[in-house]
Amino acid sequence: MKIAVCLKQVPDTVDLQLDPETNTLLREGVQAVLNPLDAFPLEAGLRLRERTGGTVTAFSMGPPMAVQVLRKAVAMGVDDGVLLSDRAFAGADTWATSLALARALAKFGPFDLILCGKQAVDGDTAQVGPGIAAHLGLPQATYVTGIEVLEAKCLRLQRLFESGTAVLQAACPILLTVLKQANEPRLPNLAGRRRSLAFRPKTVTAADLELAPEEVGLAGSPTRVVHVASPERRRGHLRIEGEPAACSRQLREQLAAWGFAE
Amino acid sequence: MLVMGEELAGQGKYLADESRRSGYADALVLPRSTAEVCAAVRVAIARDWPITVSGARTGIAAGAVPEGGMLLSLERMNRICGLRKLDGGRLAVRCQAGVSLKELQSSLRRCKFSDESSWEQSSRELLSQLRESPCFFPPDPTETGASLGGVVACNASGAHTFRYGPARPYVQGLSVVLADGELLELERGQARADADGHFFRQRADGRRERGRVPRLSPPSTKNAAGYCSGPGVDLIDLFIGSEGTLGVIVEVEVGLLPQPGCASANLIFLPSEGAALDLTESLRSRRDELKLEAIEYFDAGSLRFLRTLRRDLGATSGVPECLPAAAECAIYLDVGAEDDELPGIVESLCRAVAAAGGNPELCWSAHEEDERERLRCFRHALPEAVNQRIAMIRRDHPGVTKLGTDMAVPDAQLRAVVALYREKLAEAGLEYLIFGHVGDNHLHVNILPETPEQYERGKRLYLEFARRVVEMGGSPAAEHGIGKLKREFLELLAGAGGVAEMRQLKRFLDPGNRLGRGTLFA
Numbered sequence: 001m002k003i004a005v006c007l008k009q010v011p012d013t014v015d016l017q018l019d020p021e022t023n024t025l026l027r028e029g030v031q032a033v034l035n036p037l038d039a040f041p042l043e044a045g046l047r048l049r050e051r052t053g054g055t056v057t058a059f060s061m062g063p064p065m066a067v068q069v070l071r072k073a074v075a076m077g078v079d080d081g082v083l084l085s086d087r088a089f090a091g092a093d094t095w096a097t098s099l100a101l102a103r104a105l106a107k108f109g110p111f112d113l114i115l116c117g118k119q120a121v122d123g124d125t126a127q128v129g130p131g132i133a134a135h136l137g138l139p140q141a142t143y144v145t146g147i148e149v150l151e152a153k154c155l156r157l158q159r160l161f162e163s164g165t166a167v168l169q170a171a172c173p174i175l176l177t178v179l180k181q182a183n184e185p186r187l188p189n190l191a192g193r194r195r196s197l198a199f200r201p202k203t204v205t206a207a208d209l210e211l212a213p214e215e216v217g218l219a220g221s222p223t224r225v226v227h228v229a230s231p232e233r234r235r236g237h238l239r240i241e242g243e244p245a246a247c248s249r250q251l252r253e254q255l256a257a258w259g260f261a262e
Numbered sequence: 263m264l265v266m267g268e269e270l271a272g273q274g275k276y277l278a279d280e281s282r283r284s285g286y287a288d289a290l291v292l293p294r295s296t297a298e299v300c301a302a303v304r305v306a307i308a309r310d311w312p313i314t315v316s317g318a319r320t321g322i323a324a325g326a327v328p329e330g331g332m333l334l335s336l337e338r339m340n341r342i343c344g345l346r347k348l349d350g351g352r353l354a355v356r357c358q359a360g361v362s363l364k365e366l367q368s369s370l371r372r373c374k375f376s377d378e379s380s381w382e383q384s385s386r387e388l389l390s391q392l393r394e395s396p397c398f399f400p401p402d403p404t405e406t407g408a409s410l411g412g413v414v415a416c417n418a419s420g421a422h423t424f425r426y427g428p429a430r431p432y433v434q435g436l437s438v439v440l441a442d443g444e445l446l447e448l449e450r451g452q453a454r455a456d457a458d459g460h461f462f463r464q465r466a467d468g469r470r471e472r473g474r475v476p477r478l479s480p481p482s483t484k485n486a487a488g489y490c491s492g493p494g495v496d497l498i499d500l501f502i503g504s505e506g507t508l509g510v511i512v513e514v515e516v517g518l519l520p521q522p523g524c525a526s527a528n529l530i531f532l533p534s535e536g537a538a539l540d541l542t543e544s545l546r547s548r549r550d551e552l553k554l555e556a557i558e559y560f561d562a563g564s565l566r567f568l569r570t571l572r573r574d575l576g577a578t579s580g581v582p583e584c585l586p587a588a589a590e591c592a593i594y595l596d597v598g599a600e601d602d603e604l605p606g607i608v609e610s611l612c613r614a615v616a617a618a619g620g621n622p623e624l625c626w627s628a629h630e631e632d633e634r635e636r637l638r639c640f641r642h643a644l645p646e647a648v649n650q651r652i653a654m655i656r657r658d659h660p661g662v663t664k665l666g667t668d669m670a671v672p673d674a675q676l677r678a679v680v681a682l683y684r685e686k687l688a689e690a691g692l693e694y695l696i697f698g699h700v701g702d703n704h705l706h707v708n709i710l711p712e713t714p715e716q717y718e719r720g721k722r723l724y725l726e727f728a729r730r731v732v733e734m735g736g737s738p739a740a741e742h743g744i745g746k747l748k749r750e751f752l753e754l755l756a757g758a759g760g761v762a763e764m765r766q767l768k769r770f771l772d773p774g775n776r777l778g779r780g781t782l783f784a
Contacts, residue, residue: 033631184583187637197605
């Protein structure tokens with residue numbers, strides 16, 4: 001099975017801060033990491049390859065430093081990586097991003113299976129995966145928690161909803177967005193680390209993908225960010241500290257004050 | 263702040279430490295400054311109270327557990343006081359004794375100190391040097407909640423002691439309040455005992471008294487048993503590792519090292535214990551070349567224990583699902599190197615692992631912070647699970663405690679000591695696991711007694727191991743200290759004559775036996 005997995009590099013959310021004036025992300029000194037939700041489709045791809053054979057190729061679009069997430073993927077076991085990097089891509093919204101990724105996937109494909117995370121933790125749109133499927137004219141299944149290979153290129157999928165799960169059968173080629181419930185990602189391995197340190201990605205530009213200037217970056221983006229604001233904080237938390245007996249008394253009183261019966 | 267009488271009843275946490283032993287006190291004092299410590303010592307003298315010094319109570323030899331008198335907790339002395347440039351250009355940081363290791367490490371990482379606005383100008387000017395070339399404090403005891411005073415008083419070690427040594431060589435300066443309430447300022451290199459071990463103390467009133475440091479030569483291994491000894495000892499070293507018995511350490515100045523550019527944590531799975539010992543010996547001879555900071559061992563029993571933990575608790579166990587089913591044992595390696603050195607190091611590691619019978623495709627190699635955090639959780643899951651298991655056993659048998667050894671031997675004795683452990687434990691029919699600092703030949707044997715009878719058998723074995731380790735030229739108390747729980751090991755190591763010399767030094771500095779009563783000596 002020929003599998004592709006799409007990865008995004010995002011700022012580490014551990015100590016994220018917003019500029020109080022502009023409400024934009026303060027990126028200075030913030031580590032860049034693999035979008036945590038992309039580790040699950042990556043692991044899903046590697047497990048499918050272990051069962052069915054074939055290859056896994058990782059794709060990422062971003063500045064040259066985004067090669068780091070491809071290196072991590074190589075250390076975990078992917079066979080190859082493609083980096084879409086071009087100043088012309090800057091400012092791309094989900095439409096322009098998914099178009100560029102779709103072109104790259106077509107150029108290096110065709111793939112039997114394209115795997116994406118549910119969403120990136122910096123943009124939170126959950127649109128790029130479905131966008132790629134639309135640009136490629138492929139069927140898609142989102143919120144996938146289970147992938148089973150039934151026979152050659154036929155899959156049984158499990159999708160998770162708030163009210164339950166759905167099981168469906170689908171034929172390849174298909175694009176899936178995979179949830180964190182699907183698996184527990186492996187740690188990179190030593191031999192993979194050796195390969196990753198020597199790894200050079202295939203780098204492609206807008207021109208390589210035959211994308212016109214009006215199709216990429218800001219020009220190719222039908223949406224604009226007009227305002228960014230922090231959401232109103234609706235939930236708080238109460239921390240109770242001290243000796244256990246006093247803590248439990250305080251907790252009991254607080255629960256009673258909130259209207260929970262004893 | 264002074265807490266006495268009935269108010270003390272609500273302060274039970276101060277009376278126990280991680281040894282789970284609990285004591286009693288007549289008064290609890292929580293000073294904020296050196297002057298307050300001096301005053302507290304004078305109060306204790308006036309009331310004829312012994313004084314037990316306490317930091318973050320993370321010790322596991324009950325050194326901070328009081329046996330009456332004054333409990334002097336330094337937890338509120340938590341200011342980082344400033345930076346200084348040492349001869350040779352290295353930076354040193356001065357802290358009050360109650361600063362936690364975690365606080366110091368994270369402040370150094372961020373190059374930001376909560377008290378820096380109150381620092382002297384010369385200190386603040388060094389902040390830019392620190393930002394340009396980040397530095398760290400190498401000692402890494404597992405419990406990062408430990409206080410700096412405790413780290414120094416116990417000469418703490420950790421996994422990285424393999425590369426960087428224990429806390430001792432990093433201590434550049436100490437402020438110590440002595441048992442008579444006088445403040446002593448010490449700086450490394452300023453005062454040494456002479457070739458016979460003699461030194462002088464000049465008192466504030468002008469009197470000059472002659473003391474003597476113990477003469478015995480300590481083992482060449484890691485060791486945390488008793489006072490630093492030998493001719494020409496730097497007097498600052500007497501207080502490092504003295505476990506609160508010679509003075510109250512109120513401020514410490516520690517030297518820093520340049521932070522390596524990148525860190526790599528690796529778990530190497532191997533087919534046999536022999537393969538693990540082979541790999542350990544081949545790697546430690548290349549410590550500098552491969553920039554190895556730690557070599558740790560997980561034996562077959564440890565991996566079994568971790569697999570069970572994973573099966574019972576799933577992902578919350580901290581044990582990754584990808585733990586290979588076939589692995590017999592594992593070696594953990596920390597590497598601290600510069601970016602351009604890493605490809606060569608990883609290449610060498612792959613070859614060494616393959617030569618030892620391991621498969622590099624199945625070994626974990628964590629470089630990014632989130633990956634290393636997962637490995638850290640994995641490593642810590644084991645001792646925590648052992649403690650939980652013991653807690654379960656204690657429900658039925660409250661007299662049973664953990665029997666975890668803390669013994670190191672010289673390099674040449676590693677295989678002999680492992681063979682000794684295996685033979686004796688199999689003979690005794692006890693459940694156990696072995697893990698720890700194999701790079702320093704310092705393995706922790708954890709015996710898991712299920713009954714009081716097994717516990718007694720385990721204790722006898724523990725003592726036998728200690729005797730044999732001393733015969734091998736090792737230390738029976740390599741990092742956790744003697745405290746109140748392992749006093750018999752001090753005599754085992756130092757002999758009756760050695761202990762008498764240590765007592766003589768103790769009497770010289772603390773004639774009333776006021777400090778740390780019950781620690782080191784009965």
